[in-house]
Amino acid sequence: MQEYMDANKCIDELLKQLEEERRNVRSALKVGDKGEQLWAQCGVDWGHFSWRSFLGQICPDNENMAESHLLRDMRDAIAGVLPDLPDEVVKSVEETLKALGATTSDDLKYIKENDLLPVLKPIQARRLVAAWTQNGHSSPVRLLSSPSTSSSPGSSTITSSPSGLQTSLIPDWVERFEIPWERFPEELMQNLERQKRPSARQRREMVRIVVSEMMKLCRNPTKQNTTEIAKRMVTKYPKSFQDVIDGDVIGPGYHSLVKQLQSRVENVKRPDTPKVVKRKAASDHDDDTDEIPAEQKASVQDTYGCVSWEPKYLPLSETVESQLEKKEEMKKLFKKMNYRIDLVKELVKCTYYTQRKDINKGASIQKLCEEWPFLFNEVGMAEHFQELTGVNLIETFLANVDKKGARLLKFLRYVDAQKRKQVLDALLKLQTEKGQSNRCSQEVNEMLLLLLAHFGEKEQLLFRCVEMTSQAEDVEMDDVPPTPFIIVCGSSCFSAETFMLSIDKNIVNDKISSFTSAICLMFGSYFCFNIHYPVELRSTLEFLQRCFFSINPERGTKVESKKKKVLPVNPRVLSLITDIADHEWI
Known part of the structure; x- marks a missing residue:
């Protein structure tokens, strides 16, 4: 009777995981020797495991649920190779696979090109078959969709992709890969165990060790592979590795470690690259958050960061x-x-x-x-x-300035100004402008000007000074950009007492009493009126968005450019956040 209750308890837990997290089957069911015996009694064959047959044997009423999960896994296996395939074609492929008798991801390696030609073009069919055959023969795959916690440092850690993202096919070597904690320097491990952030030197050494071990198993790790491994490391020691600024996690929290791992992989691979192949020269635009196809703008740029972009119904009390x-x-x-x-x-x-x-x-x-x-x-x-x-525009900004502003300014003044000439020049200029003002609150002004200098973005695209006595009708609008823009009524943003807001070359508010209010209205306009960030200000605006307005989407972009690549977090923003976090003395 007790064994029956234990089995039922395990089944309930299993179904809960299937519905909420869809974790790796083997990881979810390994519950000790007694549990293994129970699963063996249920007829589980790990080599050809089938949810449908398993749940059908133990709990016949759940057969339909098992079939639903099988269809979802099959759809993910198709999307992993052909992500742009229309939904109706995906459904046709699913029906074809079902008709052929495929019931598990392991069955996909037996599919032939001719089996798919009735519903796919030849190239599409070949790509699917090639991917599934390769995975079946040399690198078995599993389907993942939600994160799981790390195990002990010495054990193999299995994680999943972030919840809500497209399910990916993870190679077997990534599953088997063990983070080489024991090879890390003792000083580094002491910091990790004490939940301290490693120094830049320690982090570089750690990345070298991890990539060295990775490339013993795979000579060409992909970004997807390094992402899986980075997530394990961050999950194990979040205080040491997460992308944070004063306690606020940026994006999913692991992008800076992924970036370091992938850069190291590329550096190690570079000597093997044929010299006749010319690499494209890097540009300042290559590593930023950029545009996606025009037909997807509304879903990514306009709705980015929104919780109620277009309500479906009027309030019940309204007509x-x-x-x-x-x-x-x-x-x-x-x-x-x-x-x-x-x-x-x-x-x-x-x-x-x-x-x-x-x-x-x-x-x-x-x-x-x-x-x-x-x-x-x-x-x-x-x-x-x-x-x-879902964010209070003014209060959130002021609270974050109080929380993070002083530390950011210290970094920009005492660290960044020593490394970047444009930051030093901006610092000297604003010290002169501050000297002409007797106003007390100058932190926001200084912070914004130094951020623009750090990212190499022009303040003339964000605000412009006019005569102190200027009225809205006096302002010359020919050189004003169509994006949200601040008109400063005075010789500088430090001395001015009146500000105006322009959108689409129209002055929409000519009675703003402080630079802080002007910044909040300028930033809020991008979201309220579906305006994308201009490429020339992309880094400054995203830094403000994530660190001071607490809008932190894990996916998408509010930047429009000429490329189709979309990065979850602007790498230049991520680098600044990491640099600040590395300077704990600030």
């Missing part, structure tokens, strides 16, 4: 007529200028559905200014931004 009434009420309040802030917040929140409809349909900035004037005001934009992203 089309009530939305129009509230919109007219806001127009009247905006003209009076003596409105109650709490009332405006409530009206903006209630009409959020209609605002998003107008914005997403492509209404011009000028039209939006006329119909929804509070969207360009600090109170209204902050409320809209909160609904759109």
Whole structure:
């Protein structure tokens, strides 16, 4: 009776893992000698394991669930080789594989090219068959989709891909690979066990050791392989390896280690590269977050970082007529200028559905200014931004400046300025400008100017100074970019007392009282009005987004460029975050 209860408990746990994490079968079922005996009694053949037959024997009612998981695994195996295949073609391939009797990923190695020609083009069929045959003969694969924890340093650690990402085919050597913890210098291991970050020197030595061991098993590790291994290391020692700045994890947290491992792999492989093959010269644009095909812009650039980009339904208490009434009420309040802030917040929140409809349909900035004037005001934009992203625009920025600003400034002043001439030049310039001002709060101004210098991005693309007494109609707009832009009414952002915001060459707010508010409104405009980051400011804006506005998507981009490659985190942003983390004395 006890064995029956134990078996039922294991089955319940197994089904839970299938539904929530779909972990590796062998890892999920190895529960000790007693558990192995139970699985053996159930007829489990690890060489040709089938969820359908296994669950059918133990729990016949779950046969349909098993079939569903088999279809999903089969779909992932196809997508792993042909990711751009249309859904209807994928379904046809699935039906063909089912008709041929394929029930496990292991069966795919027996598929022939002719079997797939009725539903695929010859090249597509050959690619699938070649990949599956290679995996079956020399490097068995498993299907992964969610992360699992690391085991002890001396054991082989098995992890999965991040939840929500496309399932990948992981080679057997990666499964078998053991992180060579025992080969790491004692000083490094002491830091890891004490949850301290290793020094740059220790980290480089560690990367050399890990890559050396990797390449004993595989002479050409892919980025997918190094990502799996980096995830294990970060999971084991998150305090030491995660990409963080003052406790906030950047992206999934392991990209900087992946970058180091992959760079080392490329360096080791380079002597084997034929000299007649010319490598493309690296450019400043090659390592940044760039564009994807135009037809995918809405899903990646516009919805990037949003939790409610386009609500499907009006609030239950609202009608089309009530939305129009509230919109007219806001127009009247905006003209009076003596409105109650709490009332405006409530009206903006209630009409959020209609605002998003107008914005997403492509209404011009000028039209939006006329119909929804509070969207360009600090109170209204902050409320809209909160609904759109789940982030409080002003409070989040100020809290992060208090938390991280001083450390960032110390790094830029005392470390970066010694290495980068443009940062030193910017530092000297702003010290002169600060001397002309008697205003107290200058941290945000200095931080932004030094960030621009660090990334080599031009401040003229972000803001411009005009006469202190200038009115909106006096500002010459010919040289102003169409992206969100700050007009500084004064000789510098340190001395100015009034600022304006321009979007699409229209001044949409000419009464901004501080540079901090201007930065928040400028940044919020990119998200509220579906505007992508300009390539020339991509690094500064993403750094602000991730570190100061706490918008940290693991996938996608808000940058438009000419390339199709999309990187989850801008490498230059990642490098700065890593450099700051490495200087613990700051």
